[in-house]
């Protein structure tokens with residue numbers, strides 16, 4: 527469904543500029559949940575931006591369902607870390623927004639928006655403005671909005687990055703519940719190894735300078751996954767495996783030689 531071929535992005539600048547991602551070859555199958563992890567600056571967001579059509583590759587390409595990406599399109603829904611909701615529109619208004627621009631008739635718009643608002647548990651808040659919602663609720667609204675336009679692919683850039691850890695775990699569980707019911711191809715970016723292992727069919731660990739694929743770890747944990755999945759030995763073993771892959775190309779700092787203050 528998504529295929530990166532030799533995808534490279536160079537940002538020109540003094541001293542020769544900077545190669546954010548270099549020669550990425552990656553295929554994401556239809557309905558697969560793929561998560562990109564890696565140290566800050568390894569090019570995860572750049573890669574997602576290229577798939578979204580927001581950033582042009584300097585070399586290579588990305589195809590979505592066989593068609594080269596030339597710009598943003600309704601076949602790809604985006605969810606960002608910053609909520610990016612329209613503050614003057616209600617939850618329903620936000621969720622309907624893409625449908626309105628796609629000229630979906632009003633009754634159908636209402637029906638589809640209500641369906642996805644219900645799936646993310648915001649029915650009671652359909653008429654609320656974003657400023658009255660918690661961070662987690664805003665992000666649920668952003669997910670409903672991305673889904674409502676019926677994209678084939680969801681591109682998610684640290685969507686839970688700004689949330690506290692309890693809200694974050696709940697939202698991971700809710701996202702998976704939703705994805706089980708409404709399967710889409712997902713490419714998801716995170717720094718968080720636990721989040722990556724919990725969500726993914728496959729974790730792609732990236733390395734920095736230049737951004738490239740370091741290792742791919744298949745996550746064979748059974749689905750549906752629930753909070754209890756996080757307590758299994760299989761989860762812990764995979765988390766250790768991914769954590770090592772992230773850190774073997776970014777060594778931990780040596781222990782401090784400064785004595786602790788008493």
Ligand SMILES: Nc1ncnc2c1ncn2[C@@H]1O[C@H](COP(=O)(O)OP(=O)(O)OP(=O)(O)O)[C@@H](O)[C@H]1O
Nearest residue numbers: 537544545546565566567568569570571572573717
């Ligand atoms: N418009 C730009 N101009 C110059 N350099 C850029 C630009 N956008 C990104 N970069 C550089 O490319 C590299 C990769 O950035 P990117 O945001 O894709 O990394 P990331 O892995 O998503 O990082 P983080 O996890 O911190 O968000 C970084 O070093 C960044 O400074």
